[in-house]
Amino acid sequence: MHGMGDGWIDTHCHLDAAEFASDRSEVVLRAQEAGVKMQVIPAVRAQDFETVRAMAHEYGLAYALGIHPLYTPQACPDDLVQLEQALHRWRDYPRLVAVGEIGLDHLVAQLDRSVQEQFYHAQLKLAQRANLPVILHVRRSADALLAGLRRHPVVGGIAHAFNGSEVQAHHFVQRGFALGFGGAMTHERALQIRHLAAALPATALVLETDAPDIPPQWLYRTAQQRAEGQHHERNEPAQLPRIAQTLASLRGISLEAVRDLTAVNALVALPRLRPLCQMFTPSVL
Numbered sequence: 001m002h003g004m005g006d007g008w009i010d011t012h013c014h015l016d017a018a019e020f021a022s023d024r025s026e027v028v029l030r031a032q033e034a035g036v037k038m039q040v041i042p043a044v045r046a047q048d049f050e051t052v053r054a055m056a057h058e059y060g061l062a063y064a065l066g067i068h069p070l071y072t073p074q075a076c077p078d079d080l081v082q083l084e085q086a087l088h089r090w091r092d093y094p095r096l097v098a099v100g101e102i103g104l105d106h107l108v109a110q111l112d113r114s115v116q117e118q119f120y121h122a123q124l125k126l127a128q129r130a131n132l133p134v135i136l137h138v139r140r141s142a143d144a145l146l147a148g149l150r151r152h153p154v155v156g157g158i159a160h161a162f163n164g165s166e167v168q169a170h171h172f173v174q175r176g177f178a179l180g181f182g183g184a185m186t187h188e189r190a191l192q193i194r195h196l197a198a199a200l201p202a203t204a205l206v207l208e209t210d211a212p213d214i215p216p217q218w219l220y221r222t223a224q225q226r227a228e229g230q231h232h233e234r235n236e237p238a239q240l241p242r243i244a245q246t247l248a249s250l251r252g253i254s255l256e257a258v259r260d261l262t263a264v265n266a267l268v269a270l271p272r273l274r275p276l277c278q279m280f281t282p283s284v285l
Helices: 024-032 046-059 079-091 112-129 142-151 164-176 191-199 221-228 238-249 253-271 271-276
Strands: 007-010 034-043 062-065 096-106 135-137 157-160 177-182 205-207
Touching: 007 135, 007 205, 007 238, 007 253, 024 034, 024 253, 034 046, 034 271, 046 062, 046 205, 062 079, 062 191, 062 271, 079 096, 079 112, 096 112, 096 142, 096 157, 096 271, 112 164, 112 205, 135 142, 142 164, 142 271, 157 271, 164 177, 164 191, 177 253, 191 221, 205 238, 205 253, 238 253, 253 271
Parallel strands: 007 034, 034 062, 062 096, 096 135, 135 157, 157 177, 177 205
Antiparallel strands: none
């Protein structure tokens, strides 16, 4: 790791979310001041494609384009046409680094799984065609996602907010995926996530905030606190180094080692980040 720079990479931040509308520039500035030099902004709906692209260019960040499974009830076939056109139109722009956020959600019961599957498989095909990695939403759906990847192999990517089994984790790693760890790992009750963070190969780990979602433990409010009128404090990318301290503790390594190894892993998982990340020395790349 010798020769690395001092930058963190947040591989998953919804910077376009309404929660950031009032102070987005300050959020980016706080992240930079905290050493978070790169963020990946994944789209979740077709109508957001232009927004996340413009935001990435404005703030010097990266973006991904895709239709999130939670938004498939409102999506239509034309959205896939829009995605295909956008991937083609912006293919030579280096800030487009992946197809995402795509995937399957098997937690929300009212979602039509067949519709989710249709959008997931169609987007895997588009990622194949564009030769781009994918950023996957994984919620109780790891086996179904892996089945799709066997049918439509892509060039890897990131299994975001991973909370499956160790066996499932290794299947993703074998397919060229890194696994995203963030705020959930900071909760002491998250035993499975913390076990994975400690036990998986170091080369499999990347960091993410999923801001403004998945607040770390210190921003979280219990159900009772929320009933009393308290709210979760907003998560944001500047929290990444503190989240990473949990990973360092779980693995018994330094915070600097976590920063360097997760940054390298992010560049492997999303190769188009490499020229964007000026904080890395050429010898490392």
